[in-house]
Amino acid sequence: MVAGGGERPWAPAGAAGLAVGATLLCNVASLAYLLRGYVVDGRRRRRQGCAARSGADDGALLADEETEAPDHAVALPPDAVLNLELGDPTMYEAFWREVGDRAATVIRGWQAMSYFSDPDALCWFLEPEFEREVRRLHRVVGNAVVDGYHLVVGTGATQLYQAAMYALSSPARGDKPVPVVSPAPYYSSYPPQTDLQLSGFYRWAGDASTFAGGECIELVCSPNNPDGAVRESVMSSAAGAKPIHDLVYYWPQYTPITGRAAHDIMLFTVSKITGHAGTRLGWALVKDREVAKKMVYFVDRSTIGVSKDSQLRATKILSVVSDAYEAPPAGDGGAAVPRLFDFARRRMEERWRTLRATVAASGAFSLPEEIAGYCDFNKQTVAACPAFAWLRCEKEDVEDCAEFLAGHKIVARGGKQFGGDARCVRINMLDRDQVFDMLVQRLSAIN
Amino acid sequence: MVAGGGERPWAPAGAAGLAVGATLLCNVASLAYLLRGYVVDGRRRRRQGCAARSGADDGALLADEETEAPDHAVALPPDAVLNLELGDPTMYEAFWREVGDRAATVIRGWQAMSYFSDPDALCWFLEPEFEREVRRLHRVVGNAVVDGYHLVVGTGATQLYQAAMYALSSPARGDKPVPVVSPAPYYSSYPPQTDLQLSGFYRWAGDASTFAGGECIELVCSPNNPDGAVRESVMSSAAGAKPIHDLVYYWPQYTPITGRAAHDIMLFTVSKITGHAGTRLGWALVKDREVAKKMVYFVDRSTIGVSKDSQLRATKILSVVSDAYEAPPAGDGGAAVPRLFDFARRRMEERWRTLRATVAASGAFSLPEEIAGYCDFNKQTVAACPAFAWLRCEKEDVEDCAEFLAGHKIVARGGKQFGGDARCVRINMLDRDQVFDMLVQRLSAIN
Numbered sequence: 001m002v003a004g005g006g007e008r009p010w011a012p013a014g015a016a017g018l019a020v021g022a023t024l025l026c027n028v029a030s031l032a033y034l035l036r037g038y039v040v041d042g043r044r045r046r047r048q049g050c051a052a053r054s055g056a057d058d059g060a061l062l063a064d065e066e067t068e069a070p071d072h073a074v075a076l077p078p079d080a081v082l083n084l085e086l087g088d089p090t091m092y093e094a095f096w097r098e099v100g101d102r103a104a105t106v107i108r109g110w111q112a113m114s115y116f117s118d119p120d121a122l123c124w125f126l127e128p129e130f131e132r133e134v135r136r137l138h139r140v141v142g143n144a145v146v147d148g149y150h151l152v153v154g155t156g157a158t159q160l161y162q163a164a165m166y167a168l169s170s171p172a173r174g175d176k177p178v179p180v181v182s183p184a185p186y187y188s189s190y191p192p193q194t195d196l197q198l199s200g201f202y203r204w205a206g207d208a209s210t211f212a213g214g215e216c217i218e219l220v221c222s223p224n225n226p227d228g229a230v231r232e233s234v235m236s237s238a239a240g241a242k243p244i245h246d247l248v249y250y251w252p253q254y255t256p257i258t259g260r261a262a263h264d265i266m267l268f269t270v271s272k273i274t275g276h277a278g279t280r281l282g283w284a285l286v287k288d289r290e291v292a293k294k295m296v297y298f299v300d301r302s303t304i305g306v307s308k309d310s311q312l313r314a315t316k317i318l319s320v321v322s323d324a325y326e327a328p329p330a331g332d333g334g335a336a337v338p339r340l341f342d343f344a345r346r347r348m349e350e351r352w353r354t355l356r357a358t359v360a361a362s363g364a365f366s367l368p369e370e371i372a373g374y375c376d377f378n379k380q381t382v383a384a385c386p387a388f389a390w391l392r393c394e395k396e397d398v399e400d401c402a403e404f405l406a407g408h409k410i411v412a413r414g415g416k417q418f419g420g421d422a423r424c425v426r427i428n429m430l431d432r433d434q435v436f437d438m439l440v441q442r443l444s445a446i447n
Numbered sequence: 448m449v450a451g452g453g454e455r456p457w458a459p460a461g462a463a464g465l466a467v468g469a470t471l472l473c474n475v476a477s478l479a480y481l482l483r484g485y486v487v488d489g490r491r492r493r494r495q496g497c498a499a500r501s502g503a504d505d506g507a508l509l510a511d512e513e514t515e516a517p518d519h520a521v522a523l524p525p526d527a528v529l530n531l532e533l534g535d536p537t538m539y540e541a542f543w544r545e546v547g548d549r550a551a552t553v554i555r556g557w558q559a560m561s562y563f564s565d566p567d568a569l570c571w572f573l574e575p576e577f578e579r580e581v582r583r584l585h586r587v588v589g590n591a592v593v594d595g596y597h598l599v600v601g602t603g604a605t606q607l608y609q610a611a612m613y614a615l616s617s618p619a620r621g622d623k624p625v626p627v628v629s630p631a632p633y634y635s636s637y638p639p640q641t642d643l644q645l646s647g648f649y650r651w652a653g654d655a656s657t658f659a660g661g662e663c664i665e666l667v668c669s670p671n672n673p674d675g676a677v678r679e680s681v682m683s684s685a686a687g688a689k690p691i692h693d694l695v696y697y698w699p700q701y702t703p704i705t706g707r708a709a710h711d712i713m714l715f716t717v718s719k720i721t722g723h724a725g726t727r728l729g730w731a732l733v734k735d736r737e738v739a740k741k742m743v744y745f746v747d748r749s750t751i752g753v754s755k756d757s758q759l760r761a762t763k764i765l766s767v768v769s770d771a772y773e774a775p776p777a778g779d780g781g782a783a784v785p786r787l788f789d790f791a792r793r794r795m796e797e798r799w800r801t802l803r804a805t806v807a808a809s810g811a812f813s814l815p816e817e818i819a820g821y822c823d824f825n826k827q828t829v830a831a832c833p834a835f836a837w838l839r840c841e842k843e844d845v846e847d848c849a850e851f852l853a854g855h856k857i858v859a860r861g862g863k864q865f866g867g868d869a870r871c872v873r874i875n876m877l878d879r880d881q882v883f884d885m886l887v888q889r890l891s892a893i894n
Binding site for chain 2: 303
């Protein structure tokens with residue numbers, strides 16, 4: 001994500017007047033003309049290609065569209081502010097352009113109008129084809145057990161994480177909310193999301209390593225956001241701790257797949273698998289039927305289900321991903337479909353190799369040590385390639401790394417927001433090539 | 448909504464184990480083979496037509512699809528349970544089939560992938576074309592002032608109503624949550640949605656007519672769900688009452704449009720305008736910038752924005768609606784587009800005429816008196832045609848109308864859930880023709 005430096009300061013301004021700065025609102029202020037160029041360009045293309053055109057000429061339309069230049073042809077100005085604070089996964093756009101029209105979704109005016117997807121299902125707003133493709137993808141990748149699990153769909157993993165906390169803490173037991181903990185550094189959005197409504201059921205209680213123990217909800221993010229560490233639950237279930245496993249990065253491009261996860265509640269999101277963050281679609285695999293029902297109740301009450309349009313689109317997207325790894329159906333003489341995990345792992349390995357070399361050469365920074373393991377999916381030993389770089393500034397005169405990088409027109413999220421060290425920052429590794437390349441140039445110039 | 452009576456009882460069973468029965472979960476249990484027939488049929492069609500097919504042959508695909516029989520060709524068994532408890536607006540499917548392919552939406556694999564729609568906008572997850580079509584539609588209909596208002600998009604009006612309560616009550620003032628009130632009968636989902644998280648900011652306080660006064664949030668639903676009454680705020684703003692205007696039924700098919708509403712916070716939803724309930728898309732028109740920003744913050748924190756796919760689809764749907772009421776562009780020689788509000792008003796007037804005649808003939812029931820007024824949109828005096836019938840059982844031996852109707856295989860929501868009279872029930876007037884026709888047959892047989 002990129003911003004010209006001239007028009008607006010990099011610092012969060014959008015959150016003025018709010019009790020807590022917004023996750024993304026902050027970043028709105030950090031963008032300017034070049035990104036606006038991207039967005040306007042993309043919007044124009046979308047306006048031509050989708051919403052304002054009749055479906056009747058889609059064939060011709062699709063053919064026209066392919067001649068347009070891809071986004072990465074736009075040059076970055078040398079003084080652009082690089083906003084790498086968020087995990088916007090725009091790196092994946094290049095892959096989906098390569099896939100082309102076979103990943104397009106068509107939704108007719110009269111389709112998917114009802115509140116219901118399957119009135120008889122426990123999760124009645126879950127589109128059955130989407131469920132089928134989710135289960136198929138987990139089987140293809142081998143990263144989670146799906147048999148015997150209930151599937152609950154949500155507006156991103158974000159909504160499901162709240163649904164899971166609700167399910168584990170309601171009805172209220174006594175007059176104290178259940179404490180919610182996670183070992184630092186933890187995902188910076190956990191505290192404000194947990195306390196958004198000052199719920200009487202649950203309340204953020206901070207770093208798990210300083211928590212006194214007893215009944216609590218533990219958020220286990222693995223690979224961990226921000227530092228990519230492989231984690232297991234640290235709290236005692238015997239003492240009443242209930243884990244929620246946030247596995248949104250447990251995919252082969254980011255980490256070795258060392259086995260099928262089989263925890264009580266496991267959260268996933270389309271955003272971090274295929275890059276479709278704007279689709280706002282996540283799912284939970286839930287072992288216990290009553291917990292799943294409470295999660296469904298939460299999603300019902302908070303948004304009366306989940307966008308059918310997003311589910312239809314994700315069904316198509318996930319089917320394209322799985323198709324590429326399964327044998328083509330008999331009689332299909334078409335060209336091979338590009339393979340998502342191969343694309344993304346190649347890209348991530350290149351980026352991490354480049355970043356590690358840059359950091360090693362500069363001496364001003366350090367990164368967590370590289371870890372590797374045998375990946376059941378890739379059938380070889382691979383290095384972990386986290387979606388974020390947890391960069392530490394080693395310069396003696398720098399106490400706040402985010403502030404320091406801002407001076408070099410690099411916007412990153414400071415370590416304190418993760419309950420950690422202000423000398424660390426989290427940097428998005430999933431932005432477009434041009435942005436990543438300029439990041440590396442800037443870091444290599446710091447010494 | 449229809450259910451065969453054999454397999455499952457009509458009574459809510461899905462909510463077992465939950466503190467409060469779910470809005471929609473209840474109804475899951477009330478459905479059986481015939482509706483399943485509908486759904487499976489619709490699903491099969493969708494699978495062929497959308498998710499599993501490449502966009503490259505959309506033209507041919509669209510042509511194929513048109514030959515399929517519409518849903519209403521499926522016969523209802525005589526013992527079907529009629530589930531009219533919800534407001535599922537499936538009546539509109541017939542309209543969108545008539546519109547045909549010009550209402551189809553195509554979304555390419557690489558489109559709308561970012562979290563952002565417009566990074567510079569106050570509501571950064573709002574698609575600019577969607578905003579444009581929303582403002583255009585309000586101008587076409589004349590039901591709300593849009594100039595000078597901020598537009599916030601949400602996952603249905605449901606999410607925005609919570610966002611608005613959050614915006615009006617945070618940061619917490621003192622240690623007591625702000626009371627939330629509405630005059631009975633009020634929308635039955637207000638209490639459980641308000642108290643879903645036992646928020647420290649706001650808390651349901653019941654019927655506005657028995658509220659002691661002072662600082663509060665007043666929910667003003669007009670036309671009112673369940674009884675269709677035209678409402679104004681009843682609490683005193685001088686005493687600290689802050690209204691949220693829920694105007695989801697303020698459209699010309701339901702009520703005379705008597706002027707452009709210009710309240711501080713006004714909520715709308717695609718579901719009740721075009722029937723696209725599964726799209727889960729609503730918007731708020733908000734006068735105050737700081738309130739709008741807090742609402743954006745709430746949607747950011749609870750779901751990190753709103754489905755782009757839903758917004759792209761709704762952009763197309765709303766543009767088709769407005770196009771039909773505006774002059775066709777020069778050189779367009781195509782056939783006229785069907786007009787949504789004409790279709791829906793015609794259908795609603797027929798249904799209400801039939802229902803009123805049935806009730807008058809039976810003597811066992813009564814309905815709120817018909818109201819009429821001059822409609823600025825239709826340019827004539829029209830009767831109100833509420834989306835729900837608020838039916839009262841006048842039989843002396845009946846104290847619970849919902850229970851009584853259940854004995855006649857009609858599932859309706861009982862008046863107590865609306866803070867009102869158990870002799871009343873709310874019946875959905877927006878289901879498919881066949882279901883409505885059978886409802887009338889059954890009611891006319893009761894005496």
